[in-house]
Amino acid sequence: xxxxxxxxxxxxxTQFYRDLARVRNPWKGQELLSLWQSSETSRTRAGTEPRIxxxxxxxxxxxxxxxxxxxxxxSRRGTTREIKDKSNGSIERSASNxxxxxxxxxxxxxxxxxxxxxxxxxxxxxxSTYIIEPMSDEFALTExxxxxxxxxxxxxxxxxxxxEKRIYTDAYICEKSTFSEIEAxxxxxxxxxxxxxxxxxxxEIECVLELEPRDQGGFRWCYYxxxxxxxxxxxxHKFDLSYEPDFKEVRGVTCTxxxxxxxxxxxxxxxxMFPHGRNxxxxxxxxxxxxxxxxxxxxxxxxxAVITYSAEELINMLDLIKGITNSSGDSSQARxxxxxxxxxxxxxxxxxxxVARLMTTFTIHRFRNFYGQHGARLSRDQAIxxxxxxxxxxxxxxxxxxxxxxxxxxxxxxxxxxxxVMSYPHWSHFMERLKxxxxxxxxxxxxxxxxxxxFLAIPSVDENSGxxxxxxxxxxxxxxxxxxxxxxxxxxxxxxxxxxxxETAYKVVRFLKSRKYPALxxxxxxxxxxxxxxxxxxxxxxxxxxxxxxxxLKHEPVATAAVAIIWIIIAALVxxxxxxxWERNDSSSLAAKVLRLFGINRSVRFRVTDLSDRDVSTIV
Numbered sequence: 001x002x003x004x005x006x007x008x009x010x011x012x013x014t015q016f017y018r019d020l021a022r023v024r025n026p027w028k029g030q031e032l033l034s035l036w037q038s039s040e041t042s043r044t045r046a047g048t049e050p051r052i053x054x055x056x057x058x059x060x061x062x063x064x065x066x067x068x069x070x071x072x073x074x075s076r077r078g079t080t081r082e083i084k085d086k087s088n089g090s091i092e093r094s095a096s097n098x099x100x101x102x103x104x105x106x107x108x109x110x111x112x113x114x115x116x117x118x119x120x121x122x123x124x125x126x127x128s129t130y131i132i133e134p135m136s137d138e139f140a141l142t143e144x145x146x147x148x149x150x151x152x153x154x155x156x157x158x159x160x161x162x163x164e165k166r167i168y169t170d171a172y173i174c175e176k177s178t179f180s181e182i183e184a185x186x187x188x189x190x191x192x193x194x195x196x197x198x199x200x201x202x203x204e205i206e207c208v209l210e211l212e213p214r215d216q217g218g219f220r221w222c223y224y225x226x227x228x229x230x231x232x233x234x235x236x237h238k239f240d241l242s243y244e245p246d247f248k249e250v251r252g253v254t255c256t257x258x259x260x261x262x263x264x265x266x267x268x269x270x271x272x273m274f275p276h277g278r279n280x281x282x283x284x285x286x287x288x289x290x291x292x293x294x295x296x297x298x299x300x301x302x303x304x305a306v307i308t309y310s311a312e313e314l315i316n317m318l319d320l321i322k323g324i325t326n327s328s329g330d331s332s333q334a335r336x337x338x339x340x341x342x343x344x345x346x347x348x349x350x351x352x353x354x355v356a357r358l359m360t361t362f363t364i365h366r367f368r369n370f371y372g373q374h375g376a377r378l379s380r381d382q383a384i385x386x387x388x389x390x391x392x393x394x395x396x397x398x399x400x401x402x403x404x405x406x407x408x409x410x411x412x413x414x415x416x417x418x419x420x421v422m423s424y425p426h427w428s429h430f431m432e433r434l435k436x437x438x439x440x441x442x443x444x445x446x447x448x449x450x451x452x453x454x455f456l457a458i459p460s461v462d463e464n465s466g467x468x469x470x471x472x473x474x475x476x477x478x479x480x481x482x483x484x485x486x487x488x489x490x491x492x493x494x495x496x497x498x499x500x501x502x503e504t505a506y507k508v509v510r511f512l513k514s515r516k517y518p519a520l521x522x523x524x525x526x527x528x529x530x531x532x533x534x535x536x537x538x539x540x541x542x543x544x545x546x547x548x549x550x551x552x553l554k555h556e557p558v559a560t561a562a563v564a565i566i567w568i569i570i571a572a573l574v575x576x577x578x579x580x581x582w583e584r585n586d587s588s589s590l591a592a593k594v595l596r597l598f599g600i601n602r603s604v605r606f607r608v609t610d611l612s613d614r615d616v617s618t619i620v
Contacts, residue, residue: 107220107221108188108192108221108222108223108237109212109220109221109222109223110222110223110224110235110236110237110239111210111222111223111224112224112233112239112244112266113266113269113270113273114170114208114210114273115210115212116157116159116170116273119170141158141174143174144160144173144174145173145174145179147162147163147164148160148161148162148163148173149161149163151274151276153273153274153275153353154275154349154350154353157170158170158172159273159274160173161274161276161277162186165186165207166203166205166206166207167186167206167207167208167209168206168207168208168209168274169182169208169209169210169211170210171209171210171211178211181211181219182209182211185209185211185221185223186209188221189207189209189223189236192236193236196236198236200225204227204228204229204230205225205226205227205228206225206226206228206270207223207224207225207226208223208224208225208226208270208274209221209222209223210222210223223235226267226270231263231264231267232263232267233263233266233267233270241259241262244262246262246265246364246367247262249368249420250367250368251385252384252385255373257372257373258367258370258372258373259367261363261364261366261367261371261372262363262364262367264359264363265359265360265363265364265367268356268357268359268360268363269356269360271352271353271355271356271359272353272356272357272360275349275350275352275353275356276349278348278349278352279348279352280324280325280348280351280352280355281355284355284359285321285325285355287359288321288355288358288359288362289318289321289322291362292314292315292317292318292321293318295307295308295309295314296311296314296315296318299311299314304379304380304381305379305380306365306369306377306378306379306380308361308362308365308424308425309425310425317358320354321354321355321358324350324351324354324355325351325355368421370384380415380418380423380426381414381415381418382418383418383419384419385419388414391523392523394523394524394527395407395410395523395526395527398527398530401534402527402530402531402533402534403533403534403537405529405530405533405534406523406526406527406530407526408530409525409526409529409530410522410523410526412430413430413522413525413526414522416430417522431495434491434495434529435492435495437532437533438487438488438491438492438532439488439492441484441485441488441532441533441536442485442488442489444536445481445482445484445485445488445536445539446481446485448477448481448539448540448543449478449481449482449485451543452474452475452477452478452481452543452546453478455470455474455543455546455547455550456471456474456475458550460550461474461550468549469546469549469553470546470547470549470550470553471546472546473542473543473545473546473549474542474543474546476538476542477538477539477540477542477543477546478539480535480536480538480539480542481535481536481539483531483535484531484532484533484535484536484539487531487532487535488532491528491529491531491532548563548567551563552564
């Protein structure tokens with residue numbers, strides 16, 4: 001499903017301010033006002049003839065500024081903005097290129113995709129009534145205007161195609177008002193092409209017209225052109241990519257060859273949105289087969305592969321592509337330019353849609369990973385914008401208190417969230433491991449809670465009326481056990497039930513961004529995930545201390561000596577287990593190992609809590 005459109009900002013915003021900064025003296029401001037007033041006079045012409053700004057070459061620069069300033073002043077919400085001129089008060093400007101009779105001026109905006117999946121079109125909630133006439137044997141959409149054909153997308157969406165002018169639209173032109181709007185839009189675009197002295201005739205040129213509803217009524221006119229021979233989108237206006245959501249999320253883009261990957265994704269999105277009457281390109285199938293094959297091998301042989309999906313998923317995709325292309329090869333037909341020649345096979349339409357969707361996915365991933373550029377991302381945990389931020393004091397304080405678990409979880413999260421790019425398979429595996437870990441803490445914490453209750457019930461322990469050291473440490477152990485149980489249940493529910501609400505990569509990214517505090521990064525989230533483990537260990541330690549007080553303060557030499565020997569052996573075994581299970585690095589001194597035990601050195605992690613050593617994931 002295509003991504004939702006961004007909050008609108010006209011693409012002439014930046015250039016408008018640059019040009020406006022050049023016009024500072026009153027004479028130029030007065031000249032701009034005169035030019036604007038002369039252009040407003042042209043709006044009184046009858047019919048729907050477009051008002052093209054900047055036809056006079058001697059005034060092209062000033063008229064271009066007026067045109068772009070008017071586009072900026074018309075906001076996405078349809079409100080009218082004003083600019084205060086120093087000598088002439090407020091001047092109302094609109095971003096229109098056409099005065100369409102009683103409809104008023106219309107604003108024309110270049111776009112890169114249609115807003116099909118977020119229209120929220122409603123259907124009247126009333127009783128369904130329909131009478132089928134006798135001998136009726138056709139149930140087609142009969143209200144389609146002449147020279148237009150209606151098609152149904154494999155997802156179920158209805159769209160229309162003008163086979164004479166090769167124009168696609170999602171607007172419901174079966175309604176007279178909408179059809180009249182589209183007709184005026186088409187006439188305006190024809191006049192724009194004439195004003196720019198460009199010839200866009202030919203079977204390789206396609207146009208998409210979009211009517212975006214305004215809050216106060218009416219529509220904004222949006223469009224883009226497609227050159228199918230060069231596989232690019234183009235426009236008759238300047239198009240600022242900095243407002244495109246999937247472009248602005250990638251920082252540092254400067255190369256035209258890099259932008260071509262973004263353009264490829266938009267081209268294949270166009271194919272996915274309007275698949276009828278097309279044939280699956282053989283070269284695209286070969287490219288897609290090569291991408292899937294290489295990705296599967298990369299995932300099988302490397303733990304740091306950048307490819308998005310698992311090896312099993314890639315192999316399944318490859319099998320589907322082979323089956324689809326084989327079944328659609330015999331049914332694909334050449335596409336003509338005359339009415340009635342757009343007969344198509346439904347299987348071929350679905351094949352085009354599937355190939356286009358996969359090509360869209362992999363081309364946008366190439367764009368995000370700087371494919372073919374200097375400094376390309378070659379592994380999933382490679383930070384191409386520089387090293388990760390330094391640790392704050394918070395992680396250095398809590399990591400020793402929670403026995404290094406926050407440091408371990410933080411390292412895992414930093415492999416998942418690299419350069420604000422999320423590794424969705426890695427995230428899913430990480431959360432599954434955490435849920436298992438939290439569930440495993442419930443049983444020992446419950447048993448330890450019962451042990452503390454029984455320990456406090458011993459008469460010799462309770463002889464000091466609850467003021468002895470053994471009683472105090474036992475109550476601390478009970479409290480820590482209850483805290484571990486409560487947090488384990490709470491986190492399991494939040495990241496189990498609530499995680500189902502974040503089953504897509506896009507929703508997980510929003511979740512991680514909302515938890516990525518500016519000053520702490522992922523540290524607060526890592527500490528939160530470490531609390532059940534840390535409290536569980538503190539409950540065990542404090543219960544052991546309470547038991548030791550009860551044993552060592554009774555002054556029974558034989559029992560005290562026996563317990564002391566056992567404690568020494570257990571402590572030695574625990575220390576040996578920690579030493580053997582520790583990761584090695586260039587520093588092997590005992591002091592360095594002790595510091596790493598408390599999370600001081602981020603390069604070493606406690607293996608019991610590290611959940612990322614054997615994870616294989618990709619960057620989305």
